[in-house]
Amino acid sequence: MRIRLLPSQAGRESQLQALTSFLINDRVSVDGGSIGFALSPEEMGQVRHVVVTHTHSDHHASLPIFVAEAFTALDSPIIIYGLPEVVSALREFIFNDHIWPNFEKIPLLNGKPSTIEFQTLEPRRTIEIAGLRVTPIPVNHLVPTVGLMVQDDGASVIFTSDTYVTDEIWEVGRETEQLKAVFVDISFPNELAKLAADSKHLTPELLVGELEKLNREVEVYAVHIKPTNRDQVIRELNLLGNPLVSVAEIGRVYEW
DSSP states (O other), X not given: OEEEEOOSSXXXXXXXXXXXXXXXXXXXXXXXXXXXXXXXXXXXXXXXXXXXXXXXXXXXXXXXXXXXHHGGGOSSOEEEEEOHHHHHHIIIIIBSSSXXXXXXXXXOTTXXXXXXXXXXXOTTOOEEXXXXXXXXXXXXXXXXXXXXXXXXXXXXXXXXXXXXXXXXXXXXXXXXXXXXXXXXXXXXXXXXXXXXXHHTOOOHHHHHHHHHHHOSOOEEEEEOOOGGGHHHHHHHHHHTOOTTXXXXXXXXXXXX
16 A cells, blocks of 8 residues: 655645645545645546545645546546535535536546546445545544545555544554554644644644554554644654654655
């Protein structure tokens, strides 16, 4: 399994992450925040599946741009997966012929009847996407949100998506065979604990308690760090003294 955290800024290298998109095996995107500008045209043409974990715009901001840019390279529709609330919001507010063309009604160049298709996710129900087993697991955020357990025959990886203190996803991780890594939302430093609670995100201090629920040794990569707080969050993560906890590098390919 190959996973890459895509950049949030076009035109220059940066480790600041304002948007969220992970690319798995060059074919599947977890969220679509930066997918519309972070990939080359050739790379865009390979992506056929986008799983949107919740409705907040940093997780789908450039998804419509991606659909339009990939259009001429497509020989089959892009399938967009999400909870019912996600699918409804994308149809009503984005792909509505006002904000962006309704690509559900636009045929591909080869005559296939639509450019995008939506598939509704059901929490805790595993589906197969491009050879991967993907299980959406509810987490604790301001809107209905799922983290994801993604598995192939050799590895399992968790994406918490945006979450505050939660239980189920850690319990699932504790019981899952071949768990190799967790990509976890650590948005704010400890001094902004109230903001983290109000906006439903984690801090380094809160991560300690969450990892106790996981209760196993796996690689843990912090993501979703707010750019204005990045240096402080990194210092506080380093002070945890846990060699398994580090900050995910944008552009690096993680492979298991």
